[in-house]
Every structure is written in C-alpha cells, then in structure tokens.
Amino acid sequence: MKERLQKAFARTGLRQTPQRHDVLAWLVRHKRHSTAEEIFEAVNRSNQRLSRATVYNALHALVESGLVRPVAVEGAASRFDATLDRHHHFICDRCGAIEDLAWFGLPVKAMQAAAGGRAVRDVEITLHGTCERCARGKTKPPPKTE
C-alpha cells in the first residue's frame, strides 16, 4: 500500500509530503467519497495534525496531478475520489448516497462528433435514480401523492 502511493507520487512528479500522503491514503483506504471536511476530521483524529487549508491544498494538488478526482455533487460540499481504477458513479435522488459503478465503455465516435473540435481529456458519467436501499422503502417515501 505504502509503495503503491509512493509510486503514484513518483509517477506524477508531485512532491510527497506527509500531509499529502495522509490525504491520499485516506481516500484510497476509504472508498466512500469524502468531503474535505470529513478528510480533515478523519486524518486529524488518527495521527497527523493538519490544518483545513492544507487539506484543500493537498486535494487540489492531487486533483491537478490526476491522482484524485472531484465528484461533482450539486448543492453540497464537493466530494473526492481516489481513482487508481476507472469507474462511474450513481447518485441516489432520495438519500444522496454516491455509489461506484463498474466501468463501461462509451460510443466514442458519437461522442467525438458531439465534441466537435474540442480536446476531450476525460468523460464523467453519473447515473441518477433510486438506490436499492431506498427502493426497498428503508427511507421515507417521497411526499408526493399525485
């Protein structure tokens, strides 16, 4: 694990500070999609002491170098995701949970046609719907009677 992170840092040329290491390690270890605040608390709780600003700095550096990906969630604190493996996301309308989905390919031709002259670096796919827990009625049903 240590080595995996070492390599990741080496590969991207990003200087590895203890703080950056801890942030990335947390994201790799915990597959949920944490907010900056959660990471801040979690890492501080364990060993290292690091400031809020450092969490943001580290996250930005990691995103910049591609080791971490921001998961865009509307109307809430953004979440982050170590992406040493490719995957898509599913967000539940009702409870807001973010789940990982297996990677599936895209219609590259159609996509490039739509993109026109733009240089595409990455594609982000998010499915929205109802997660299995919510579908089973584990959470309160939507207020609409209709």
Next chain:
Amino acid sequence: MKERLQKAFARTGLRQTPQRHDVLAWLVRHKRHSTAEEIFEAVNRSNQRLSRATVYNALHALVESGLVRPVAVEGAASRFDATLDRHHHFICDRCGAIEDLAWFGLPVKAMQAAAGGRAVRDVEITLHGTCERCARGKTKPPPKTE
C-alpha cells in the same frame, strides 16, 4: 414562449407563481448556465422584485419537477439549466466555461448491467477538456513545463 412555459408548468402540476415563471423564463431565454446569484440579479434588474431565498425556492421546485436541471460544477456555485431539450455538457479545464453538446445515445445494455438493481432515472454526461478558445491560446497556457 409564454405558452410553452404555461404548458410546462401545467404538465408537471407545479403551481405557477410569477416568481417561478420569471426564474424559468430567464433560464429558457438565456442558454448559458446561470448561478442562483446571476438569476437573482438578472430578474431583479428587469421587472420583478424577488428575494434570494425565493430564487433558491423556485429553483428547487423547478428541479424537483424536472423543468430545470442542476449542472454540478465542482468547487463553484452550482449552475442551472432549463432542459426542454436533451443535451450533454462540456466543461473546459482551463477557463471553466460550460458548453452544450449535441445529445448522443449510450450503450444502454452495458449501462444497465453496471447499474445492477438500481432504478435509473437519468444519466448525466460531462466531458472535460480544453475548449476551442483555450486551445487556440487565447488564455494563458498551463504553468507546467514538463
């Protein structure tokens, strides 16, 4: 136009207040992807006087009823998008511009396989890369030399 909005409201059963109308009208008329703040200023500038909270209320009601879609942008105020027509999005890494792309279909089977038992309501696709303006060097190049 008026009628189009009328119909949209009727279709969803959402009560049409002047404020909601104005917010939706702005989004339909201006194809850029506005923030709540922009809408607040724009609508107030013209005719109606409406409070910040109302803009948020209206946007949430509209999103709820499907007339408007939030465009999740990490690390910035969320933007909104009247979607009476289907399309995807492109976000420029460098300048942050959000552009609409022509709709293209997805590999439905693979997608459903990845989704497993989850009920999918919608799919959101966002391409990331460099927009044409930035590619032409109209903005400062990235600091990396590498």
Next chain:
DNA sequence: CCACACTCTTAGACTAAATCTAAAGTTGGA
C-alpha cells in the same frame, strides 16, 4: 555542512454560497 531559494503548512480571518426563520402575503376551495 551551511546558506539560500523555493515550496509547503499553519491558524485564523475572511468571503461567498446556501439555508433557515418568523412574519406577511397569496391562493383556491368550502
């Protein structure tokens, strides 16, 4: 091994986005 330049981290102030609250205004149905 030291000095210097550079990068990173820190605490806390600050800004901006979004929500909450309590009161007043609308609306439609009985």
Next chain:
DNA sequence: TCCAACTTTAGATTTAGTCTAAGAGTGTGG
C-alpha cells in the same frame, strides 16, 4: 367570505472554501 395550505420576503445564520502572513521543511550549490 373565511380558512388552511402554500409561497414569498428580509435578514440572520450556517457552511464551504479561500486568503494571508508567518514559520517550517526541503534541496541544491558552494
């Protein structure tokens, strides 16, 4: 008309994220 439910309002409040200035860490040339 009257009532109950819903909507809007202004402004306070909460929360996310950035900024700043000072200090610590790192690495390279001497």
